[in-house]
Structures are given as C-alpha cells and as structure tokens.
Amino acid sequence: MNKLIYCLIILSMAGMLNAQKYPIPTLDWDALSETKPWEKTEDWSVIPKKVTPGDHTHMPSSDAIILFDGSNLDQWQKPTYGIPADYAGTKATVMNATYEKHAGSPPEWIIKDGVIEVKPGGGNLQTKQSFGDVQLHIEWLSPVDKEKKGQMYSNSGVFFMGIYELQVLNSYENETYSNGQAGAVYKQSPPLVNASRPPGQWQAYDIIFNAPKFDTEGNCIQKARITAFHNGILIQNNYELDGPTFYIGEAEYFAHEAKMPLLLQDHGDKVKFRNIWIREL
Numbered sequence: 001m002n003k004l005i006y007c008l009i010i011l012s013m014a015g016m017l018n019a020q021k022y023p024i025p026t027l028d029w030d031a032l033s034e035t036k037p038w039e040k041t042e043d044w045s046v047i048p049k050k051v052t053p054g055d056h057t058h059m060p061s062s063d064a065i066i067l068f069d070g071s072n073l074d075q076w077q078k079p080t081y082g083i084p085a086d087y088a089g090t091k092a093t094v095m096n097a098t099y100e101k102h103a104g105s106p107p108e109w110i111i112k113d114g115v116i117e118v119k120p121g122g123g124n125l126q127t128k129q130s131f132g133d134v135q136l137h138i139e140w141l142s143p144v145d146k147e148k149k150g151q152m153y154s155n156s157g158v159f160f161m162g163i164y165e166l167q168v169l170n171s172y173e174n175e176t177y178s179n180g181q182a183g184a185v186y187k188q189s190p191p192l193v194n195a196s197r198p199p200g201q202w203q204a205y206d207i208i209f210n211a212p213k214f215d216t217e218g219n220c221i222q223k224a225r226i227t228a229f230h231n232g233i234l235i236q237n238n239y240e241l242d243g244p245t246f247y248i249g250e251a252e253y254f255a256h257e258a259k260m261p262l263l264l265q266d267h268g269d270k271v272k273f274r275n276i277w278i279r280e281l
Contacts, residue, residue, distance in 0.1 A: 058137060058204060060277035067127060067262075068276040070114030077104030079126040083159070083265060085247040090163055091254045097162070102130065102261050109266075115141075118156060120268045126162065130259035132211040133281040134160070141272040142170035142199040148269075150176045154199065156271040157186065159263035160209045161256070163244035164224055166236070168271060171196040183235040185226060186245040191235035202274070203231055208281075211258065212241075218255035 052062040060066060067075045080103055081093045097103075108122030116125070142154030148170075156168040164185075171182035171194055178184065182203075183191030197203050206229040213222040220243075228236040243251035264273065 058139070058275060060137070061279065064137075064277040064279050065129070066277050068116060068273065070111075070274060073107045073109065073111065073116070073125075075127055075129065076107045076109075076125050077128055078107045078123045079104045079162070079261070079263065083124065083263075086249045087244075087246060087252055087254075090244050090246065094163060094254075094256050094260070097260075098257055102126070102128075104128070114274060116273045118264075118266050118269060118271050120266065120270065122266055124266050125264040127261045127263075130257070130261050131161070131278065131280060132259040134207075134209050134262075135279040135281060136160075136207045136209065136262070137204070137275065137277050138207075138273060139202050139204045139275045140168055141202050141274075142172075143270050143272070144199040149174060151180060152269070154269045154271050155265075155267035156269065157265040157267070158205065158207070159245075159265065160207075160224075160226075161211060161260035162263045163256075163260075164209070164226070164241055165245040165265075166205065166207060166226065166228060168265070170199050172198045183228060183230045185236060185239055185241060187247070188242060188245060188251055189236060189239045191228075191230065192237065193233060193235060195230040195233040195235060197231060205230060206232075207236075210281075212253060213258075214253075214255040220253040220255075223253075 054060050079097070080100065081097060084090045084093050104126055107125055108119045109125055110117045110119055136158070138158060140156070145153065151169065153174050154168070154170040157165040158168060159165045167180060167182055167184045167186045169176070169180070169182045178190035179187050181191065181194065182196050208227040210225040212220055212224040215221050224241040225238055226236050226241065227238050241251065243253040245251065262278070
C-alpha cells in the first residue's frame, strides 16, 4: 500500500477515535423551539439606567459630577487638617474631620488657562462632597524641572476618602522606590507597568475605587479595592488595599464613614490638574 494512503488512513482513524471520545451532541432546534429553554436564563427584571457617554473617552458622561472643568473651584475647599504620616495621626485626623463634618476654608490653589496648579504651602485640595465607590477621571502634568529627582520631582497624590492614595509623581526616567512611583498605591502596590509620559506632557488616570466596609463593631469586613489605568494602560488590577496609605508604618484599617471627601495633595510641587470628573457607583 502506498505509504501516503496508509498515513491518511491512520490519521483518519485517529480523528474518528478522538471524535468518539468526546462526542458533540446535536440539538433538536425544532423541538426546543416549543419549550424555549433559553428563556430561563434571560433576565428582564433589570433595565440599566441610560447614560450618554462623552464625545471622547476622556470626557464626562451624562451622569458624571464635574469637579473641575477649567472655570472655578466651587466643588473644592482647603481641608482643616493636613495629611498625617502614620496610623495614629491618620485615625485622629479622620475622627476630628468627621466630628467637624469635613469643614474647610476657601482653596488657595491657582487657576490659570483652565488648569489648576498646586500652590506650594497652600494646603491640600478637598472636595466639599463626600464619596464612597466611584469612577474617577483626572488629568495631571509634571512641570519640567531637571534640578529635581526622586520623590521631590512633581510629587502629589489622589487620595480617595482622604486616606487611600494613588501616587502622582514624575516617573519618566526618574528613579525612586517602586511602591512610591506614579500609579502606585502608595507604600503598598507598585504599578504593573510604568506608563509615564515625560514631564511637560499631560497624563491621565482613570480609576475605579471601591470603599471598604465595616461591621457594627468596627471590623473591616471588605477591604478597599482599586483598579487604575494610566494613560489608558492598566496599572492596578482590582488591588485590595491593606488599609489607608501611610508614609510611616504598615497599613491597617480603622472604621470610618461610608463616604468621605476626595483629596489632592500639596507636596510642595507645582503639579497641574485638569478635566476632573467623578461618577458614584
């Protein structure tokens, strides 16, 4: 027998054996059309709310809260308290701010050409409104300053609930510790990749933040989680935070309100921000 024909027969038999091993059933669609079993898994009970997206992915949707559109700081204030370095200071600050209903004073940051610029020494910027689970879009720019390096080169931060920070920093060819560079959950989780653009260019964060949950005794029963994109690239993938982000000490939770203000940090650098909008989830 011709070797080629012999090989084809063997391959054909092997294919038949494989087909017999995992037979694929044939559905009788005529019979099924009588009972329509697929309808059992169709959910018609929920109609998702209609939301009109922005003309571009970086533009707010119809249900977004505009925190800054280039015109004013009406949605913001200067918080009474700064950002503490450790657990004890952070807990005390949050308790005081909660008691005082997150009071603040007029913001000191500068608006120029539709952009907010940090006023070094002017204090942080805090929303008047409090938030829990959110989607946030924010754009930022590190000014060019070749004399600076490391943590001193355009340092700022986006603080969800005022205590959970996603770091803002020039991380384009600027060496520092990995869990302190741009896109890091500060001192907890380095970004999956470094998606930084050079200083002088605008960058964008798109972030999903899920607030932690506590039981009636103050125990954390669900950790905070964060998913973040830096310039369209995934850098934090549903990361579970171990607690608020501290400069000194290990992360540890303490019970707090279900909603607290968003905060932008004054770290002494003239970082710029624009096009800030948020959606409650």
